[in-house]
Amino acid sequence: MRNIVAVLMKQICDTMKNKEVLVQYIMFPVLVVIMENAVKIENMPQHFFVRLFAVMFIGMAPLTCMAAIVSEEKEKNTLRVLMMSNVRPGEYLAGIGVYVFGMCMLGTAVFAVVGEYRGGELGMFLAAMATGILLSELTGAVIGIFSANQMAATSVTVPVMMIMAFLPMLSMFNAGIDKAARVTYSKQISDLINGIGTSGVSAENMIVIAVNFAVALTLFVFAYRKRGLE
DSSP, X not given: OHHHHHHHHHHHHHHTXXXXXXXXXXXXXXXXXXXXXXXXXXXXXXXXXXXXXHHHHHHHHHHHHHHHHHHHHHHTTHHHHHHHTTOOHHHHHHHHHHHHHHHHHHHHXXXXXXXXXXXXXXXXXXXXXXXXXXXXXXXXXXXXXXOSSHHHHHHHHHHHHHHHHHXXXXXXXXXXXXXXXXXXXXXXXXXXXXXXXXXXXXXXXXXXXXXXXXXXXXXXXXXXXXXXXX
C-alpha cells in the first residue's frame, strides 16, 4: 500500500508538468460548462451537452492518459528505476490506475453538477461513468504496455480513442453506425446515461459491457505477460 500511495503521489506531482495529460482531464468539463450556458437551441433536450460530452470524456481522457503515462515512463526508463526500488508492477499499475480514475471522477463530478443529477439518478450517472472510465483505463494500459515508446502509443491510441469517443455521437444520426456501435462499451454507457430517469439497465447493456471488460482484461494479461513493464 505504501508503494501504491507513493506512485499515486508521484503522478499527482507530475500532473502540472505534463500539460498533454492535464488538458485531457479539464477539456471536456470546461467545454460542458461553456456549452450548457452559452448554447440555447429551441427544442434541444435538456442537458444535451452533458450527456454528449460525458461519453466523449470517458472515451478519451482515461484511455489517452493511461496509455501516455505508461508508454512515456517506459521510454524514459522511469519504470526500470521504480522496479529497482522494490515497486512491483502490480503496485505501479494500481497507483497509476487510482490516479487516473480519481482525476476522471473529479471531471465526472463537474458533469453531475452541470447536469443537475440528484438522488438515484446521480448514483446511476456516477456508476455508469465509473464503469466507462475503468474500461478505458484498462484499454489504455494495454496500449501503453504493448508500445515501445510514447509516439508508438499515440499512433494506436488516436484511432481507438476516436472510435470509443465519437461512435456514440455518430450513431444518433445513422442507423448503420448505431448497429455497429452497439458492440462497444462506450455506446452502452451512452445508452445508460441517456436512459437515466426513463429506463433502467438492460440485459444488452450488461452483456456488452461484460464482454468488453473480458476482452480488455484478456488483452491486458497477454500484453503484460509478453512485454512486461520494462
